[in-house]
Amino acid sequence: MATQYTDENPTNHFELTEQLIYSTFEKIIRIVTERRDQLLVQLFDIKQDYLNKENTRKKQVADLEKLIQQLMETSIQQNEVGKFQEEQMRQTRAEIQKYENETPIPFPSLNTEGLDSLLKQLEKLGSFQDIAVLYRNKTKPIRKIGGQSRKKGERYIPSGLALDGEKIYIADGDNTRILIFSTEGKFIHEFDLWELKYPHGIALNKERVFISDRILDTIYTFSKTNYELIKSVKGDVSFPLGLTTDTNGEVLVADSENNRIAVFSSDLYYIREIGKDKLIFPHDVKIYNNKIFVADSNKINNIHIFSKSGDLLKSIIKLETGVGEYIFLCCDLYNNIIISDYFRNSIKIFTKDGQLIHKIKCIYPRGIVVNNNFDIICASFDDCEINIY
Structure with a gap:
């Protein structure tokens, strides 16, 4: 039979209430912490995808600009050659326009409530490259x-x-x-x-x-x-x-x-x-x-x-x-x-x-x-x- 508590024994009521509050808080903290860690991993993957796309874009622009520079430095001795190079330069500039804007950020706003804080925590953890270097520096205990x-x-x-x-x-x-x-x-x-x-x-x-x-x-x-x-x-x-x-x-x-x-x-x-x-x-x-x-x-x-x-x-x-x-x-x-x-x-x-x-x-x-x-x-x-x- 369960123990009956009366007003004559308020201490037991208080202890039970206190235990319930602490156990509830601990459960909430555990769930929030787990969800936070999951979000950090997800945000890291999103960030890495964004950085990879941005690096690809920058490389393509650099390669195309280098090609234009090479074409401009080439001595145009014949009209047909000049027309050919001119067309190449036009096409190359058209390609550059496709990449002249930065890669769109894959999440709506850095100022969204809560997201900015999470991203700052993510930054503290460092990029994948930083973590790889960190591991590579480990040689002895x-x-x-x-x-x-x-x-x-x-x-x-x-x-x-x-x-x-x-x-x-x-x-x-x-x-x-x-x-x-x-x-x-x-x-x-x-x-x-x-x-x-x-x-x-x-x-x-x-x-x-x-x-x-x-x-x-x-x-x-x-x-x-x-x-x-x-x-x-x-x-x-x-x-x-x-x-x-x-x-x-x-x-x-x-x-x-x-x-x-x-x-x-x-x-x-x-x-x-x-x-x-x-x-x-x-x-x-x-x-x-x-x-x-x-x-x-x-x-x-x-x-x-x-x-x-x-x-x-x-x-x-x-x-x-x-x-x-x-x-x-x-x-x-x-x-x-x-x-x-x-x-x-x-x-x-x-x-x-x-x-x-x-x-x-x-x-x-x-x-x-x-x-x-x-x-x-x-x-x-x-x-x-x-x-x-």
Whole structure:
């Protein structure tokens, strides 16, 4: 029976109201933030299309003006040659007129309420070229998170990573625990997972931590506040590797030996599957901007992009190896794809269309994440450290 509150107990009324207000505000903030990020990506694509068209126009004008200059500098010795050149110049000038106006801006007004502010934020993030240069400047870690735990002499073997604001969650596979550090390298907390054999993938939502155990074929969820086990599910997956959560509360798991992505509710009830006939031993899965990115062992292309409904949109990026269970991936704000290629000792950054931007040497990289400042955070199996580039 539900608890009855009376006027004699106003504190409970106040607490319930306060909880409702805070939870409503948090939900609104989360939705607005997600929508803002989606708009920024859309505006970036619009801006890039505009800049590409404008650059094409300017190049065409420059080429045509250069042609006119060449014709004017040519000595006209014969009348017929002169007439021919004159006609060429007339046609060229007519072509220039087609391009003399700037490319129309593809959105109605920079002064539209809200749009100007969004565009300014977009400018702060820089152009695609600036981001590519930023990635190419990454060659060595700017910071390392130490290779030892609080227990003297004990090294951890990092596997999956998850980022929660300024906190990094690390699945320590060999020591069956989760470590939490700040992005500055300060140790925050650790909690042991005696129920597990080998925690591999890790994902977070607002209230929970989700972990895959590839040895026990089990998915676990723990409380984010006290780290107590909430629920575990065994048997729906076989050799589960990477996993992720989405804004609808679903948990997606790379169910590698079943060649699919298994979808669960936040309470770990099995819902559906994705990519059953299209994937070969999937290693990792992530969701960005309502698209599902999957890394697997396919010998043609290793990265597959699905819609939220499960339709395969495209397959891109052929890695030099597709063997093993250690391909992790993540994406930045512009859907550039960052991959830790374990067997090629490298971190690779690709455009959303699969063009290689840059490659960073890293010995046996595993879990990988990128923050909104484009810092790449990657676990290294070789030195048992977390490298930040």
